[in-house]
Amino acid sequence: MIILPAIDLRDGKCVRLYKGDFNKSQVVAESAVDTARSFKEAGAEYIHMVDLDGALKGKGVNIDIVSKVIEEVKVPVELGGGVRDLQTIGYLIEKGIDRVILGTAALNNPEFVKEAVKKYSEKIAVGIDAKNGYVAVDGWLNVSEVNYIDFAMKMEDIGVKNIIFTDISRDGTLKGPNLDALRKLKERVTCDITASGGIKDIDDVKKIKELNLYGVIIGKAIYSKTIDLKETVDLSKE
Template identity: 40%
Template sequence: MKVIPAIDLLDGQVVRLHKGNYDEVTVYNNSPLDEARKFQEAGFDHIHIVDLNGAKEGAFINLEHIQEIINELGISVQTGGGIRSYDDASMLLEKGLANIICSSMAVKSKEAWLSVLDSYGERAILGMDLKDGKVAYGGWLETLDQTLVEFLQPMIDRGLRTVLSTDISKDGTLEGPNLELYKKLKSQFPDLNFIASGGVSNATDLEALEKQNMYGVVVGRAYYEEKLTLDEMLEYHTPI
């Protein structure tokens, strides 16, 4: 299982939001580079960075910080937040990102997203946010009136291989991941690689996800709140 440390960037600072609420922000570090260096020096080779300004405003004002991390540390980075067009996706990948994660684009600009899959294949990851089992979008305020099969199958047909799936009710809560949800997803879509996101609170949660043979898990708040150490995270990590 790939344990992927998360860095959420807002106005150039490392932060965490509670359940995606921009009014509930905790700042952990004023230097994204210093934060990323901790993960690299511990032995992680790939990190997850969310551009919260991009997600909210559609402007990649944190891109300079992401590029600095890549250039200074030589670490692999996957990023999401505000990717709304084919040109956005292409630009980010050409800037040196290993992977891009698209969520709302897959709902609102489906043909453009399918074209990204055609062009970039496994470098394009679907960010699938789920609310009561349905795909949520628009800042998690709306849900898609489609089954997961109807939503995912066209993408699978065009080369989708990896899905970062967040249970909104668990995001940033430290209440534990939704193990039953991931079990169902893996059973229903055995050819997809699922990355769990949301709710991880301790090493026991990582152990449970590993036992379910999850492809990967993103760890954010549990690390920043000192519920998980880097050594504990590495114990369950298989390098990419």
């Protein structure tokens, strides 16, 4: 299992949201590069980044900062937020982004995902952000009538190999991951699954590891110092 420390970008700074609420945005670090460097020093081999401005506006806003992280820290990065077309995916991959996460576009336009997977294969991941079991889009502002498992199965049929599942009600709360939802998802798809949302401490990571998932994204717990990143990375490799 891999540990993916998270950097969410808003107005060029590293922030954390509470339950996806943009009105409850807290700046946790000024420099994404310095933050990424500290993650690498703790042993992280992959970083999860989200362009929150991009998610709201439907186009990339903080790409220059992400590029700087890749150039200066030299660690693989996956990026989501505002990716709506093949041209943008190509541009991001040219910029050195290792994996591009599709969210809103995946729900609104499955044909686009199919084309993206056909062209870029495993460089494409789909982020499934759920609220009460239903997929949310547009920076989590709108909740669809699509069940998260049904959507995951559809994405797998299309050829998606990597799914990032976030329970919005847990995100940024430090109240623990939704293990039940993750377990049900694991039972229904064979894709690599990355867990996100609510991770508080190393015990949460141990529980996710027991589910035999591909990875876990950790954000607020690192910034709040309720988890030691180096210890967690070491655990993930056992």
